[in-house]
Amino acid sequence: MLMNHDNTFNNNSHNKVPPEEIDFNLLQKTARENGIDLFGVAEVGEERKNFYLLPEGLTLKLPWAVVMAARVSPTVLGTLKEGPNHLYFHHYRQLNFLLDRAALLIAAKIEAAGYLALPVAASQIIDWERQRGHVSHRQLAQKAGLGWRGRNNLLVTSQWGAQVRLVSILTNFPLKPGRPLNLDCGTCRRCMAVCPAGAIKEEAAAFDYLACYQKLKEFSKQKGIGQQICGLCVKACAK
Ligand code: B12
Ligand code: SF4
Ligand code: SF4
Numbered sequence: 001m002l003m004n005h006d007n008t009f010n011n012n013s014h015n016k017v018p019p020e021e022i023d024f025n026l027l028q029k030t031a032r033e034n035g036i037d038l039f040g041v042a043e044v045g046e047e048r049k050n051f052y053l054l055p056e057g058l059t060l061k062l063p064w065a066v067v068m069a070a071r072v073s074p075t076v077l078g079t080l081k082e083g084p085n086h087l088y089f090h091h092y093r094q095l096n097f098l099l100d101r102a103a104l105l106i107a108a109k110i111e112a113a114g115y116l117a118l119p120v121a122a123s124q125i126i127d128w129e130r131q132r133g134h135v136s137h138r139q140l141a142q143k144a145g146l147g148w149r150g151r152n153n154l155l156v157t158s159q160w161g162a163q164v165r166l167v168s169i170l171t172n173f174p175l176k177p178g179r180p181l182n183l184d185c186g187t188c189r190r191c192m193a194v195c196p197a198g199a200i201k202e203e204a205a206a207f208d209y210l211a212c213y214q215k216l217k218e219f220s221k222q223k224g225i226g227q228q229i230c231g232l233c234v235k236a237c238a239k
Contacts, residue, residue, distance in 0.1 A: 019113040024175050027106055031068055034102040038069035038157065038164065040144030043177040047139055052132045054118075062116060062170040064177060067137065067144045068102060069157065069164040070095050077163065077235040082196065083219050084229045092165075092229055096122045099167035107169050115173040122167040131213065137166035145178035152191040152200050152233040153207035158183065162191075162237035191233040200233060 028039045042065045051059055076091040099122040107117035120134050138155045141147060147164075150156035157164055158181075192200045197215035199208040216228035 016114065017109070017112040019115070019173075022109055022113045022173075027066065027109060027175075030106060030109060031102055034105055035070055035098045036068045036102050037071045038146050038159070040067050040141070040146045040178045041065070041175040042067055042140045042143035044140070044170065045143075047136075047143060050139060051135050052130075053126050054134050058116075058118070059170060062118060062172050064171050064173070064175050065135075065140045065144070066106060066169040066171060066175065067141045067146060067166065068099065068106075068168075069141065069146055069155075069166050070099055070102075071160050072163040072165060072234060074163060074238065077231060077238075080231050080235050082232075084222070084225050084227075084231055086224050088231050089225050089227060089229060092123075092227070092231075095165045099165060103167045103169050107171075110169070110171055110173045113173065115171060117173065118170040120168050120170065122165060131209070135168055135170070137168050140168045141166050142180055143177075145181050148181055148183050148185075149204045150191070150237060151185050151189065151202065151204055151207075152195075152237055153204050154233065154237065156185065156237060157239075159239060161239045162234050191236040194232045194236045196230075196232065 031039045044063055044065050048059060072095065073091055076087050079085060079087050100119070103119035107119045110117035124133055126132055126134055138149065141155045142149055147155045147157035150162055152162055154162035155164065155166060156162045197211040199212040201207060216230055219230055220226055220228050
């Protein structure tokens, strides 16, 4: 940080940086220092057709997505019994803050090198009727090779199962994309047994969104929750 004579200061991260001074390793290091546990890159490609209410003129210029995951605390998840509680609600919000902040910092670094970077909120619903965010972090994370789509319809990682939350940054900064993993749930069916809505089926594609959504609406009416959260299929999916 540069101090000026009048006690104002310049934060270097907002100054121009030569593009050769940032690369995958530097961005990954910044992410790790800011609480991120998994870092990957996806080539957006076909996934662009699932972008929702984003200006196409912009997204066509952004061929890559940096996708990041932060681990959900197994201690907090351990307190869940038949639905969400105050501890999980707070933890869920803190993880969203952590992810959004890390995405903001990474995006600022990329922009300082003269590229475009669009951080997409970790958990923002753009259309309540259709229950849509701007992008599907799950799909981008799967493409980046961070994990696979589990029976519970969540991104499941080899490291921590589905006990991660996600965020993405769309960019034109050239980064080497990862590749989808050739892994699946195998014979595991733990999440099916715990879902109070019976929404989890044998195949991820048969996941019953409506049943899950109805149950989450019910949970959101509990005092002090007010959000459509649950966490039982996350708790069940540990490694
Ligand atoms: C809206 C939303 C919901 C809605 C669901 C609606 C939906 N479409 O997913 C509700 C409120 C019900 C919900 C519930 C939950 N959510 Co939610 N949610 C989101 C949010 C904000 C947007 C999702 C979105 O726009 N999807 C758009 C579609 C196109 O993408 P997709 O679902 O990945 O794609 C598949 C569907 O289209 C599907 N499909 C197939 N057939 C059908 C049929 C119908 C009718 C529909 C709608 C879809 C569908 O095919 C696609 C490919 O597989 C994301 C954050 C984000 N921006 O990604 C978090 C997110 C997906 N949620 C998350 C979590 C953890 C949860 C909950 C556990 C709640 C909680 N925190 O306790 C539950 C779990 C439900 C489950 N098992 O899937 C995490 C998932 C993390 C992970 N490891 O995968 C995310 C990524 C948030 C985050 N930052 O980490 N969520
Ligand atoms: S969030 Fe709850 S209701 Fe929805 S699929 Fe997971 S366990 Fe079932
Ligand atoms: S609990 Fe088992 S079956 Fe369910 S998503 Fe996780 S690994 Fe797959």
